[in-house]
Amino acid sequence: MGFGTVGRSVAKILCERTDGLLRLTHICNRNVERKKQPWVPSDVLWTENFQAVLDSEVEIVVELIGGLHPAEDLVRGALNAGKAVVTANKQLIARHGPDLLQLASSNGCQLEFGASVAGGVPVLPALRTGLSGDRLHGIAGILNGTCNYILSRLESDRIPFSEALEEAQARGYAEADASEDLDGGDARAKLSILALAGLHVRVSPADVRARTIRAIDVVDFDYAAELGCTIRQISRADLNDTTLFAEVGPSLVPASSPFGRVQRNLNLVLTSGEFGGDVAFLGAGAGGYPTAVAVISDLMFVAESLSLGPRPHRPLNLASPNVSCDFETPWYLRFWVKDQPGIIASLAAILSAHQLNIDAVLQKPGFDKNALPFVITLESCRDSQLHPALEQMSAQSFALRPCLCLPILR
Numbered sequence: 001m002g003f004g005t006v007g008r009s010v011a012k013i014l015c016e017r018t019d020g021l022l023r024l025t026h027i028c029n030r031n032v033e034r035k036k037q038p039w040v041p042s043d044v045l046w047t048e049n050f051q052a053v054l055d056s057e058v059e060i061v062v063e064l065i066g067g068l069h070p071a072e073d074l075v076r077g078a079l080n081a082g083k084a085v086v087t088a089n090k091q092l093i094a095r096h097g098p099d100l101l102q103l104a105s106s107n108g109c110q111l112e113f114g115a116s117v118a119g120g121v122p123v124l125p126a127l128r129t130g131l132s133g134d135r136l137h138g139i140a141g142i143l144n145g146t147c148n149y150i151l152s153r154l155e156s157d158r159i160p161f162s163e164a165l166e167e168a169q170a171r172g173y174a175e176a177d178a179s180e181d182l183d184g185g186d187a188r189a190k191l192s193i194l195a196l197a198g199l200h201v202r203v204s205p206a207d208v209r210a211r212t213i214r215a216i217d218v219v220d221f222d223y224a225a226e227l228g229c230t231i232r233q234i235s236r237a238d239l240n241d242t243t244l245f246a247e248v249g250p251s252l253v254p255a256s257s258p259f260g261r262v263q264r265n266l267n268l269v270l271t272s273g274e275f276g277g278d279v280a281f282l283g284a285g286a287g288g289y290p291t292a293v294a295v296i297s298d299l300m301f302v303a304e305s306l307s308l309g310p311r312p313h314r315p316l317n318l319a320s321p322n323v324s325c326d327f328e329t330p331w332y333l334r335f336w337v338k339d340q341p342g343i344i345a346s347l348a349a350i351l352s353a354h355q356l357n358i359d360a361v362l363q364k365p366g367f368d369k370n371a372l373p374f375v376i377t378l379e380s381c382r383d384s385q386l387h388p389a390l391e392q393m394s395a396q397s398f399a400l401r402p403c404l405c406l407p408i409l410r
């Protein structure tokens with residue numbers, strides 16, 4: 001279902017396979033006539049009628065339409081008809097994953113979604129098998145290739161944000177409306193799925209705070225470099241008893257760390273386990289063929305499971321923790337001010353009144369005194385402790401823009 005970028009690549013790989021485990025039987029798409037391809041064998045049925053697919057003897061339905069409508073109804077219909085489902089649909093799984101897994105289980109079917117996070121990087125299958133013997137407590141990742149492309153271009157070539165965004169759009173990495181990418185909506189949906197699969201928690205994407213990367217300026221990379229760091233959009237989730245600390249947003253990371261070294265539109269996921277420690281997964285987070293590889297791998301897993309006979313009903317055991325963004329970290333605060341005497345003293349007084357400790361003050365020479373960027377770093381404190389001070393500092397008459405506040409992840 002869905003013969004677009006990923007669907008076409010999945011069909012192509014299936015048509016070239018010769019091992020007999022998987023056979024493509026139907027291609028279902030709206031206005032399907034214009035989709036037909038000469039390389040698809042003549043016994044494959046092209047159709048717009050999804051019900052006909054369900055009424056046939058197909059064993060696995062692959063949903064590659066995307067979005068919630070009509071994908072959700074189609075996936076529910078397939079599971080209710082006793083078909084296994086493989087999907088790459090992050091919106092669907094992030095919003096309805098637990099319910100759909102429950103539905104699959106009660107129908108004795110499988111639902112696999114390995115391509116829904118990080119495209120061709122096999123992190124979800126690893127959570128299902130290779131890491132299932134551990135008790136994971138943390139997952140962090142660079143999950144949005146568009147943001148990473150833009151931030152790593154700012155870092156390496158000091159080009160303006162708008163130019164890096166246009167370049168990402170021209171290369172097909174970003175949509176014309178890139179809000180979901182830039183403002184963190186895409187990454188937090190993926191983080192919810194990783195938390196579901198790896199931490200066994202039910203978390204709605206809407207409950208995960210997302211901070212935009214739009215406020216990042218080239219000068220932030222200069223200041224970050226002085227601190228031995230660079231800037232990346234990091235999605236992180238830490239499970240701590242009954243609280244899931246989770247958020248998505250631009251963060252300072254050491255330039256020499258795995259996150260600091262991820263360039264262009266690659267994805268990186270790090271898992272932290274109680275017994276096995278940290279494990280890293282790096283690769284292409286999107287693209288027709290890398291994503292299709294993840295879909296085909298899910299298909300092979302399902303086909304092999306089907307050959308073992310009916311699946312026993314296994315109730316889902318998911319926790320529903322409180323979701324908080326109140327991380328305790330050191331912080332990077334960047335101010336953009338009209339220079340005048342006493343600015344540092346005013347800011348220091350506000351910070352001191354909130355019992356926040358300054359770690360360093362950085363000011364690069366050579367800027368116009370009418371629009372001067374400088375940075376204060378803070379010692380570790382909770383987000384909630386810092387927030388009221390930020391509002392007060394941003395309201396000062398010398399502040400030309402709201403203070404940019406980024407966690408420093410060590």
Ligand SMILES: NC(=O)c1ccc[n+]([C@@H]2O[C@H](COP(=O)([O-])OP(=O)(O)OC[C@H]3O[C@@H](n4cnc5c(N)ncnc54)[C@H](OP(=O)(O)O)[C@@H]3O)[C@@H](O)[C@H]2O)c1
Pocket residue numbers: 001002003004005006007028029030031063064065066067069070088089090091115116118119285286287288291
């Ligand atoms: N592209 C990637 O790199 C990537 C990476 C990871 C995950 N994914 C996920 O993979 C899924 C597919 O993505 P994609 O990039 O392949 O999308 P796409 O290129 O837009 O393809 C979607 C296909 O579904 C068809 N379709 C849309 N609405 C339909 C409807 N109501 N009934 C029947 N067919 C319908 C579209 O037909 P029309 O041609 O008529 O529009 C199109 O052929 C999404 O869930 C996406 O999030 C994609």
